[in-house]
Amino acid sequence: MLKLTAVFVLLLLKTVESLDGQEKDYIVYMGGKGETESRVLTASHNDILTSVLGSEEKATASIIYSYKHSFNGFSARLTKEHAEIISRMPNVVSVFPSKTIQLHTTRSWDFLGVAPQQNEMGFSELAGSYDVIVGVVDTGLWPESKSFDDTGLGPVPSRWKGLCNNTGITNTSELFTCTKKIVGGRAYPLSSSSSASNSRSLLGMSTGSPIVQEFNNSRDGTGHGTHTSSTATGVSVSGASLFGLAEGTARGGYSKARVAMYKACWNGGFWSENSIMAAFDDAVYDGVDVLSVSLGGRPKQYDLDGIAIAAFHAVAKGVVVSCSAGNSGPDPKSVANAAPWILTVGASSIDRKIESAILLGNNVTLPGTGLNIFDPKSSYSLVSAGNIATNGSSKFYASRCVAGYVDATKVKGNIVYCILDPDVGFSVAAVANATGVILSGDFYAELLFAFTIPTTLVHESVGKQIESYISSTKNPTATILKSTTLSNVTPAPVVASFSSRGPNAVSPDIVKPDVTAPGLNILAAWPDNSPIFVLNNISYFSSYNIESGTSMSCPHVSGAAALLKAVHPDWSPAAIRSALMTTATILDNTNSPISDFNKSTSGPFDTGAGEINPQKALDPGLVYDITPQDYISYLCESGYNTTQVRLISGDPNTSCKPPKSNATTPFLNYPSIGFMGLTTTSPQSTERIVTNVGAPKSVYTAEITAPSSISIVVEPSSLEFSSTGQKLSYTITATAKNSLPVSMWSFGSITWIASSHTVRSPIAITSATKGMISL
Incomplete structure (x- = not known):
């Protein structure tokens, strides 16, 4: 039963000797939604708070969000003692403080090989057969921007349940207007304990940027959300520039996609985890196909990470979740949003x-x-x-x-x-x-x-x-x-200095980031009321602005994912990620390996599988598919116990068997491969399963690149498919030829080659075990 008995609450209250009166935002996570109606869940949340706080009035004043669509829970203003009481109640999985989250194009799509006519027409006659909706969790959106013109778009899909919320807005000029292009707008207002920053600085430098107007709906007053939304979904706008710089046609990755804004970040800086989770919950209910999330915090265990938990439920519902890797590079183990069900994006330059x-x-x-x-x-x-x-x-x-x-x-x-x-x-x-x-x-x-x-x-x-x-x-x-624009710059791409790096601090065997995309000096739409800068007390405005960060690279991948979803509506989030990873390039425009900002050669912890190539990703040949249950099994093998896994999945029936004592690297059918605990006396093997999404009859041959100190063997060395959709498996084994330095990583790759397809996976190898790599 969802209702709590007053007797149980009174017993819990007796365990509290005193309340210190210090309140903060807490997230009460109650697992999966199941078949329970949303209104019943909302009532249960109010019942819990009423029973603990003593009155319905206090409960109403305390609650911030009720999570009731894709998962069950709520956020409320609580003292530490009240939070502890609730954490011991039946049906409550966990209670944790809401943490602060930080926000992490004319030429960029040309650079990625997405030609304008292809962008409009799609890469095949199938493009546009599925009406894709991209949800963006950000600072808002400027509806009047030419990048969101809805000319030529048909009716909004009937499956869409989203809102265009303008509650409390009386000034008609401040209304957030929905159209056939902008199909929804929800806002999650500031709470008293949330922190925000007016600085637009990417890396904490004080640049003296002006404080700008803010709006209480999904209208964007700072620019970040307008910039990311137009990068992913903007229509073609000719003559776009920043004061004449970077002039050209601004466009998004898939201009036919609809966009919905979930404004959970304010003043271009920081916002709270509870709002982000509410945005995820609503977006999944509304019916988005892709969620673009250009924000994140420090790496942390998935059962303590609100974004990871909310993303898991979104992916389980078939939503692709694309997240920025963070701007904490080049420090190692700094990559954020690294859960294996999230598509994690690093940043690079364009030409x-x-x-x-x-x-x-x-x-x-x-x-x-x-x-x-x-x-x-x-x-x-x-x-x-x-x-x-x-x-x-x-x-x-x-x-x-x-x-x-x-x-x-x-x-x-x-x-x-x-x-x-x-x-x-x-x-x-x-x-x-x-x-x-x-x-x-x-x-x-x-x-x-x-x-x-x-x-x-x-x-x-x-x-x-x-x-x-x-x-x-x-x-x-x-x-x-005076500034000028230089084109055809070499080498490009180059990994951006700020882009967060691997190895994955939580799951070292999962190579992160997954891919890189343009994130350095990207031109995209900007609110007309938000000044670019102030000089001699004069504000300068532009409808397009140049911004940098993994915040800018993330929507490039979101736009590419939207295009893939339009062409392949039956593909799972894992299949879409696989297509983008295995077709990514590791070469720059001089045909040399992609370099780092300091001119050294980059590796998988800098670029992931490489720079995305959306055109090739539409026809990847093979994909590595993963189900939600596969992620659960992986977490169990990784050492997460039943309680922790239930925190993530929300399924009270989940149970984990103790991991095998000799297990070093858990199994997940990921498009990249990680080996841990490799020594001269302990070779490591793992299996992968590929699904044929290309020609019915095709033969793939394995090509291995291995470090000099390691032998890598694949069995079988060729895969022969007889039908589309057929699945075949292979085993890859790594053996150290001599001792490997503890905690040092070596890299290689396996590439499956057919007559018209190349399917590449990076390989990362270390002698360290998971217990030796900590946050």
Whole structure:
């Protein structure tokens, strides 16, 4: 029964000696929904709170969200003691605090090989036969943007249950308008304990971005959600640019897709886990096919991760969940949203650069990246911040333009050269009176930021040339030139410095991220009321803006997934992910291996399976399919106990057998392969099952790439299919030829090759066992 007895509640209350009165948002997770009606679940949530808090009035004031569509639970303002009482009630699976979550194109789709006519027509006559709906969990959407024009679209699918919620909006100019393109809009208002940030900075740099208007519905006041939504689903808009930069036709990955906004993030910064879970719950009920989620927190166990739990229920209902990997790179084990049922996306560059060059007083021109839309009036004196430290302060921190360490009187009227140190940071306040700023550091050098004063970012090698010029010249000068657009840049793609990296901190045998996609300096739609930057107290607006982050790469994959869903409506979320992974490229536009931001060769923990190739993914030949029950079995084999697995699945009937004592790597039919615990005396084997989605009669031959210290053998070495839909299995065995360093990883691959298909899976191998790799 869902109702609780008053006797049980009173017994629990006796165990509480005192209430400290400190309230915060908690999530009460009660497992799967089953066949229980939503209204019955909502009533049960109110009953629980009423019984614990003592009155219906207090229960109504306490509850924030009732989860009742794809899973059962609620979020409420509770004291720690009340949360503990509820955690011991029947039918309650777990209770945990709601954590703070952080938000993690004209040329990008061209770069990925999605031609405009293909984008509109689909890649085959089947494209568009299924009416795809993409749900976006973000900061909102600007309905008036040309990217969401609904011209030519048919009626909204009858299966759609979503809302266009404008509750409490009285100003008609602020209404969120739904159309045949924008089919829904829900908003999850701020709670008193939620934190938000007005900074638009990708990596915590203080750029002086303006505080903008916010709306209490799904209308976007900050831009992030409009940008991501148009990247995934925007229609073609010619002549789009940011003040003339990156000009071209802006479009999304699948322009026929409908879009629904779930505004759970505010002011472009942070929002709470309870709101994200509510958005997931509603989106699945409404009928989305793809969920694009450009946000996430620190890696954590799946049974303690609200996004992982909500995503599991979405995937179990057939929804593809695409999530950003995070912007905590290049630190290892930093990848977020790494649950095996989530499609995890890293970020890379495209073959376009916005250059703001520097002309030194000796007539040498050096390359830089910056958003400077005005022609310079003249050259200015050039000073190194390290040479103008305040009296007695650290030259080290002054050279990095840390507020309080730089002499403001010596800044005024000059162009200031700063070292941009990701471990220290940078503050506009330190150089507020400067005429311009040059920031040197490889980590940020390719990023386009909107600063309040003319600014350009340069690589360290360029910075050294500037330092040499300053030190060797009596009166050094410089000019920061107006920005220009460079195309056909090589090499590209390059892995973005900020893109979070593997190995997977929770499941090291699951290679994450899964794939990479364009996420560096992406042009997409922007709200007309949200200023790009403020210069000399003047706000500058644009209908399109350039942004960077895995937030931008995620909707590229969401758009590609929408296209695959339109062509293959019967494919599962796992099959769609498999198609995108096994057809991804590991080569750049010079036909060399994709490089990292520091010019080293990237690997599977940087790129996953590689950069997506949507056109090839439509016809992958073979797919690795996975059912929801397969994920449960994998978790059990991974060491999760019955209680923990029930937390994730919501199924009270789930039970786990103790893992085998000699098991090292659990089995999951994943498109990438991980081996753990490999030593010279303990070879490792795993099985994979592939489904033929290509020609009925086809033969695939295995090609293995292995590290020099490891032997990799596959049996059988060829797969012969006689029908479409047929499944065949193979076993792959890794053997160490000599001792492997503990916790070091080696990489290889297995590629199945047929006459017209290449199906590649990365392989990651370590001698460490799971217990040796911790969060």
